[in-house]
Amino acid sequence: MMVLVYSTDVLADQGSQPKLDTGDTAWMLISSALVMFMTIPGLALFYGGLAKKKDVLNTIAMSFVAYCIVSLLWVAYGYSLSFSGDIKGMIGNFDKILLKDIRIDSLQGTIPEVLFCMYQLTFAGITVALISGAYIERIKFSAWIIFSVLWMSLVYIPVAHWVWGGGFLSKLGALDFAGGTVVHVNAGIAALVGALILGKRKKNYLLPNNLTLVVIGSGILWFGWFGFNGGSAVASNGLAAQAFLNTNLACAVAALAWMFTEWMITKKPTLLGIASGIVAGLVAITPAAGFVNVFGSIIIGILAGSLSFFSVTAMKSKLGYDDALDVFGIHGVAGIIGAILTGVFADPSINELGKGLLYGNPNQVLIQILAVLITIVYTALMTGIIFLVIRLFMKIRVSDEEETTGLDSTQHGEKAYNF
Numbered sequence: 001m002m003v004l005v006y007s008t009d010v011l012a013d014q015g016s017q018p019k020l021d022t023g024d025t026a027w028m029l030i031s032s033a034l035v036m037f038m039t040i041p042g043l044a045l046f047y048g049g050l051a052k053k054k055d056v057l058n059t060i061a062m063s064f065v066a067y068c069i070v071s072l073l074w075v076a077y078g079y080s081l082s083f084s085g086d087i088k089g090m091i092g093n094f095d096k097i098l099l100k101d102i103r104i105d106s107l108q109g110t111i112p113e114v115l116f117c118m119y120q121l122t123f124a125g126i127t128v129a130l131i132s133g134a135y136i137e138r139i140k141f142s143a144w145i146i147f148s149v150l151w152m153s154l155v156y157i158p159v160a161h162w163v164w165g166g167g168f169l170s171k172l173g174a175l176d177f178a179g180g181t182v183v184h185v186n187a188g189i190a191a192l193v194g195a196l197i198l199g200k201r202k203k204n205y206l207l208p209n210n211l212t213l214v215v216i217g218s219g220i221l222w223f224g225w226f227g228f229n230g231g232s233a234v235a236s237n238g239l240a241a242q243a244f245l246n247t248n249l250a251c252a253v254a255a256l257a258w259m260f261t262e263w264m265i266t267k268k269p270t271l272l273g274i275a276s277g278i279v280a281g282l283v284a285i286t287p288a289a290g291f292v293n294v295f296g297s298i299i300i301g302i303l304a305g306s307l308s309f310f311s312v313t314a315m316k317s318k319l320g321y322d323d324a325l326d327v328f329g330i331h332g333v334a335g336i337i338g339a340i341l342t343g344v345f346a347d348p349s350i351n352e353l354g355k356g357l358l359y360g361n362p363n364q365v366l367i368q369i370l371a372v373l374i375t376i377v378y379t380a381l382m383t384g385i386i387f388l389v390i391r392l393f394m395k396i397r398v399s400d401e402e403e404t405t406g407l408d409s410t411q412h413g414e415k416a417y418n419f
Helices: 008-013 022-050 053-083 113-135 141-164 168-172 180-198 211-233 238-266 271-285 294-319 327-345 363-393 400-405 407-412
Strands: none
Touching: 022 053, 022 113, 022 211, 053 113, 053 141, 053 407, 113 141, 113 180, 113 327, 141 168, 141 180, 141 363, 141 407, 168 363, 180 271, 180 327, 180 363, 211 238, 211 271, 238 271, 238 294, 271 294, 271 327, 294 327, 327 363, 400 407
């Protein structure tokens, strides 16, 4: 997310005064709505359709409540700690707590700062919600609420500041246009660590209760992702258009790559596989969308679709972890692929802020790898600590009887299908 390019500090250094641009503002209003739409109902339907019939509502509720929690906490202190000031490259300050001193005419570059805050809120919301896919069908709803509060506060906010808010990874030169490390590697590693701590489900197979919902959800995600990546230009301009095109191209190529890989190995091209490839492509192009040309997008799509297929079919079974909806296998793996390949394919003719290996800067690959490794280590450590702290006060996992009965009825007293 190219937030620093449009900050008022940079504009001042260039000798120009920030001025509201109605075109940029209109696009960012639309982009914010699109990213919100990705979580509610896109991700909720995608995950809900994949879950067992007796756990559909609980799975959907986890996405809904995560977005609601983040909406409150982001305005309360998340935005300030992520994007206000910088304390030794690690975290922001409390100057903008509860949006203090942010007026209706305050600008972030060429858009209202309240709009920039809202746009960033939608990213934080979907990142927390993404993690839930690994924990479904066995985590207590109350434990998920507490986890969402702590993880958003202790993991998402610092990483967002490091990369997008002027923190040490930004100063190091790490490239992350729309959330490869901040969103997908972050959520993917949290998913894996939490799944290992929670342990396996009693019946840990994946048999979607409603594949139609899955396909609708994946379509909404694809549509909303244009705001996710295109909006990360923070302007209505050519860079936004390039990110828009790259997003669509990598997504389509990844869906085909997954489909043909699966077809070759299992002799059947499944719709679930196509939908999974769509998500893998969207994830992988996210950090690169505003840095690479169409050639880079195609290669990223091919690798994301094919390698993510093997991560959820071969690697998962061999290592034996129960990542219920393959959050790590798709978001974690594809996020790592995309983040590193950004350092390979970043084309300065697309974005002068990014120059990769193929354009004479091999050091960018090393920076990308370092940023990924730092994110992995920090997120894994903090996610483990968060689970240990929650365990001191309550049970995290439902009882065997509750798991067998289903979390819709035991956690919410409802059923998804009454016929």
